[in-house]
Amino acid sequence: MLDNKKIVFIGAGAMAEAMISGIVAAQTISPEHIFVTNRTNTSRLKQLQDQYGINGIPNGELQLDQVDVIILAMKPKDAATSLQSIRQIIKPHQLILSVLAGVTTSLIEHLVPAGQQVIRVMPNTSSKIGESATALAKGQHTTKQNLSWAKHLFECIGEVYVIREEQMDIFTGIAGSGPAYFYFLIEHMEKEAVKAGLTKGTVREILAQTLLGAAKMIQEQEESPAILRQNITSPNGTTAAGLLALREYCGGEAITQAVHQASNRSKEISRQLENSIQNMNIPTAIEI
Incomplete structure (x- = not known):
């Protein structure tokens, strides 16, 4: 256990559940020390409580001073309003972790007491099975x-x-959006294999193993992805034909644009939140 700290998730969506599932499975923090709340969906809180043994607390009933760590997991557009509602009761010792895409630490610091400790976190939904790639920025x-x-x-x-x-x-x-790209790829490959007569269950196992094997090759071999690709591409062979199609149909450019657009959207969310804060006339961080 990590110092027997108590943590609360403000927001009960897919990312919060993925993190709760991983933390409970790893037995890092006792379920009785994990709290989750949201604005209105009490049935969702009960579902999480029943499934993971944590504490689902309806909005307004949580005693915030009983926790050590506050994890912001609401929708980014709701961040300013949510933080404004609790900024007067946040305590100096409490650590704020934010998993909100596009919301910078400086923006959060503007909305909480002056000097508050904040860490921006970007996990992905593979956290549900203990395989997330997670970034931290303090x-x-x-x-x-x-x-x-x-x-x-x-x-x-x-x-x-x-x-x-x-x-x-x-x-x-x-990484935050990355799993969805791979799921999209698998989705299309699965569709074509089923058309060719393989069963969906068999195809899914084949594709999952293929992706897993490729990932392990990247982790365990010294060669770059480009060299690994070249090593399995015989001239005029099947892989060469497939890669030619990817180039002809701009597969590489599509991946590039996916990364750029997701990254740009993260920046855009930050700008939108900054504008909303200005429109709300929220004062600068209060002194503690």
């Missing part, structure tokens, strides 16, 4: 001790990488 007031604690927390759901704030948008484009 705010200006966060101690090395709390950054280390957060790193240990998220190591229970996969690999953790400490990066700079300005690198979070591109990380979001490749």
Whole structure:
């Protein structure tokens, strides 16, 4: 257990559940020390409570001062309103972890008491099975001790990488959104294999194993992805034909644009939140 800290998830969507599932499965934090709340969907809170043994607390009933770590997992557009509603009761010792895409640590620091410790986190949904690629970027007031604690927390759901704030948008484009690109690829390959007569269940196993094997080759071999690709591409062979089709139909450009567009959307969300804060006339961070 990590110091018997108590944590609360504000927001109960897919990402919150993926993280809760991974943390509970790894036995890093006792389920009785995990709380989750949202604005209105009490049936969702009960579902999470029944499934994971945690505490589902309806909005307004959570005693925020009983937790050590506040994890922001609401929709990014709701961040300003949510933080404004709790900023007066946040305590100096509480660590704020944000999994909100596009929401910078400086924006959060503007909305919470002055000097509050904030860490921006970008996991992906593979955290549900302990295989997330998670990035951490600390705010200006966060101690090395709390950054280390957060790193240990998220190591229970996969690999953790400490990066700079300005690198979070591109990380979001490749890792935060990355699993969806692979699912999209598998979806199309599965469709064609089923058309050719293989059963969907068999195809799914084949494709999952193929993707897993390729991932392990990248992890365990010294060669770059480009060299690994070249090693299995015989002149005029089947792989060469497939890769030619990818080039002819702009497969590489599609991947490039997917990464760029996801990264740009992360930046856009940040700009939109900044504008919404200005329109709400929220004062600067209060002193603690």
